[in-house]
Amino acid sequence: MSIRLPPARTFVTGGAGFIGGELLALLLADGGEVTVFDDLSTADPDWSAPFIDEPRLTFVRGDAADPTALAAALPGHDRVVHLASGTDIAGGFGHPERDFVAGVVATEAVCAAMRQLDIRELWYASSGVVYGRPPRIPSAEGDGPLLPESHYAAAKLAGEAIVSGFAHLYGWRAFAFRFGNTVGSRSDHGVVHDFVVKLLRDPRRLEILGDGSQAKPYVAVRDVVAGMRHAAAVAPARPMTVLNVGPEGTLPVRDVAEIVTAALDLSIASVECAFTGGATVGGGGWPGDTAHVEFDTTALRSLGWRPSMTAEGAVRAAALGIAARYRSSRRPLLTAAERRAASLVAVGSTLG
Ligand SMILES: NC(=O)c1ccc[n+]([C@@H]2O[C@H](COP(=O)([O-])OP(=O)(O)OC[C@H]3O[C@@H](n4cnc5c(N)ncnc54)[C@H](O)[C@@H]3O)[C@@H](O)[C@H]2O)c1
Numbered sequence: 001m002s003i004r005l006p007p008a009r010t011f012v013t014g015g016a017g018f019i020g021g022e023l024l025a026l027l028l029a030d031g032g033e034v035t036v037f038d039d040l041s042t043a044d045p046d047w048s049a050p051f052i053d054e055p056r057l058t059f060v061r062g063d064a065a066d067p068t069a070l071a072a073a074l075p076g077h078d079r080v081v082h083l084a085s086g087t088d089i090a091g092g093f094g095h096p097e098r099d100f101v102a103g104v105v106a107t108e109a110v111c112a113a114m115r116q117l118d119i120r121e122l123w124y125a126s127s128g129v130v131y132g133r134p135p136r137i138p139s140a141e142g143d144g145p146l147l148p149e150s151h152y153a154a155a156k157l158a159g160e161a162i163v164s165g166f167a168h169l170y171g172w173r174a175f176a177f178r179f180g181n182t183v184g185s186r187s188d189h190g191v192v193h194d195f196v197v198k199l200l201r202d203p204r205r206l207e208i209l210g211d212g213s214q215a216k217p218y219v220a221v222r223d224v225v226a227g228m229r230h231a232a233a234v235a236p237a238r239p240m241t242v243l244n245v246g247p248e249g250t251l252p253v254r255d256v257a258e259i260v261t262a263a264l265d266l267s268i269a270s271v272e273c274a275f276t277g278g279a280t281v282g283g284g285g286w287p288g289d290t291a292h293v294e295f296d297t298t299a300l301r302s303l304g305w306r307p308s309m310t311a312e313g314a315v316r317a318a319a320l321g322i323a324a325r326y327r328s329s330r331r332p333l334l335t336a337a338e339r340r341a342a343s344l345v346a347v348g349s350t351l352g
Contacts, residue, residue: 003229003230003233003234003304004029004030004031004229004233005027005030005032005229005232005233006030007030007031007032007033008032008033008078008079009032009033009034009035009076009077009078009079010027010032010033010034010035010077010078010079010080010081011034011035011037011073011074011077011079011080011081011119012024012027012034012035012036012037012080012081012083013037013038013064013080013081013082013083013084013106013110014037014038014064014082014083014084014085014125015034015035015036015037015038015081015083016036016038016040016043016044016047016048016059017038017042017043017044017047017083017084018044018182018184018186018187018188018189018221019083019125019179019182019221019224019225020036020038020047020083021044021047021050021186022184022186022221022222022224022225023081023083023225023228024036024051024057025050025051026225026226026229027229028051028054028056028057030229032056033056033057033058034056034057034058035057035058035059035060035073035077036057036058036059036060037060037062037064037069037070037073037074037084038059038060038061038062038084039061039062039063039064039084040061041086042086042087042189044186044188060073063106064082064084064106064109064110065101065102065105065106065109066109067109067112067113070109070110070113071113071116074113074114074117074119075117077117077119078119078121079119079121079122079123080110080114080119080121080122080123081122081123081125081228082106082107082110082122082123082124082125082159082163083125084102084106085102085103085106085125085155085156086098086099086102086152087152087189088152088189088336088337088340089129089150089152089153089286089288089289090286090287090288090289090337091337091340092150092151092152092288093150093151093286093287093288095151096151098151099150099151099152099154099155100151100155102155103152103154103155103156103158103159104155104158104159104162107124107158107159107162107163108162110122111162111163111166114166114172115166115170118170120170120171120172120173121172121173121174121232122163122166122167122172122173122174122175123174123175123177123228123232124159124160124163124174124175124176124177125177125179126156126157126159126160126176126177126178126179126242127152127153127156127178127179128178128179128180128181128216128217128244128246128290128293128295129148129149129150129152129153129156129290129293130146130148130153130156130157130160130178131143131146131290131293132146132147132148132149132153132290133147133149133290133291133292134146137292137294138248138294138295138296139244139293139294139295139296140244140296140298140299141178141242141243141244141296141299148290149284149288149289149290150287150288150289150290151288152288153288153290159176160176160242163176163240164176164239164240167239167240168239168240171239172239172240173237173238173239173241174239174240174241175228175231175232175235175240175241175242175243176240176241176242176243177224177227177228177231177243177245178242178243178244178245178246178295179219179224179245179246180216180217180218180219180224180244180245180246180247180293180295181216181217181218181219181246181293182219182220182221182224183218183219183220183221183314183315183318184220184221184222184314184317184318184321185317185318185320185321185322185324185325186221186321186325187221187318187322188336188339189336190336191216191253191256192218192256192260192315192318192319192322193318193322193335193336194335194336194337195256195257195260195261195319196260196264196319196322196323196326197326197333197334197335198335199260199261199264199266199271200264200323200326200327200333201333203264203266203271204270204271204272205271205272205274206257206261206271206272206273206274207274207276208253208254208257208273208274208275208276208285209253209276209285209286209289210253210275210276210284210285210286210289210291211275212252212253212254212257212273212275213252213253213254213291214252214253214284214285214289214291214292215250215251215252215253215291215292215293215294216250216251216253216292216293217246217247217249217250217293217294217295217311218246218247218250218251218256218311218314218315219245219246219247219307219309219311219314220307220308220309220313220314220317220318222308223245223307223308223309223314224245226305226308227243227245227300227305227307228245230300230303230304230305231243231300231303231305234303234304235303243299243300244295244296244297244299244300245297245300246295246297246307247295247297247307247310247311247314248295248297249294249311250292250293250294250311251311251312251315253285254273255312256315257271257273259312259315259316259319260315260316260319262316263316263319263320263323264319264323
């Protein structure tokens with residue numbers, strides 16, 4: 001069931017990113033106006049191509065942790081969607097300040113700017129990783145205590161708490177959406193993207209971080225943004241609503257490898273899978289990897305939302321789309337970590 005929102009003026013931090021691109025299309029289709037506020041730190045250089053002739057879309061380059069930039073760009077909006085954040089969970093190891101600024105400082109700055117202008121609707125991008133190693137699987141929104149296992153997850157959970165404080169004090173209607181592992185053809189990070197890149201480079205060998213047993217809730221990006229819109233349209237008016245957004249069940253990483261391999265017309269039997277083993281306590285693939293995230297999605301389903309694709313279907317469609325994008329462009333075949341490392345080297349040589 002797809003429910004449209006009444007047209008509104010929406011301010012989307014991080015709107016030039018992967019999930020942002022899909023959300024813009026939806027909000028514009030509803031007849032609204034959208035401002036993308038993004039520092040372009042991890043955005044695809046072509047992010048705006050689908051919207052080039054769209055007069056209802058405005059772009060402002062700015063940092064979501066910068067109160068002055070927010071105060072200049074935010075007036076005139078009815079709603080804020082706060083997506084801006086780094087997504088490099090592994091890269092946070094040894095750099096706790098990155099996730100603190102992205103998750104805590106920026107979220108506080110966005111909320112404070114909203115309060116100044118009396119904007120009262122906020123959709124906050126949280127993550128299933130806030131559950132850490134939860135007391136119950138599948139995990140429901142009311143479960144706790146939540147003990148995050150990475151700086152990224154801790155910052156996401158702190159962001160939820162910041163939003164909740166503002167929402168309760170100032171009469172807001174706020175949502176924290178705990179996304180599953182979101183996949184789509186425009187994804188440029190995450191395991192599906194990285195497996196496609198590795199297999200296009202070498203179809204005979206696939207390095208798999210961890211022991212392959214890590215299990216996550218993979219969800220199509222279009223279902224994620226439809227779920228946000230659906231909840232905002234129909235959820236009862238409360239200061240703060242927290243919702244898991246994903247499928248029921250999970251896929252282990254070794255199954256993701258098999259689905260991606262098949263999508264590329266390869267047989268898993270002919271690919272040498274090189275597992276790096278349980279790199280961390282708990283069997284995750286890297287320090288900070290939350291090895292098992294599984295959602296109880298009763299809350300969002302009871303509002304009438306259903307994902308249009310299974311986790312398997314979402315992963316397969318994403319793998320096909322990502323591969324097609326690389327094959328039809330001159331993009332270098334780099335995993336997300338390799339791309340980040342290359343851009344850091346480029347910045348270093350510019351500065352040097
Ligand atoms: N993709 C997933 O699987 C997933 C899962 C759970 C939660 N999330 C959350 O959803 C949100 C969007 O994720 P995504 O996958 O689209 O990531 P993305 O990296 O594609 O997009 C993030 C966007 O935010 C921008 N940005 C980063 N820091 C900024 C700052 N300080 N100021 C302004 N702009 C900034 C980047 O340039 C980028 O365009 C993030 O908050 C992420 O943590 C994503």
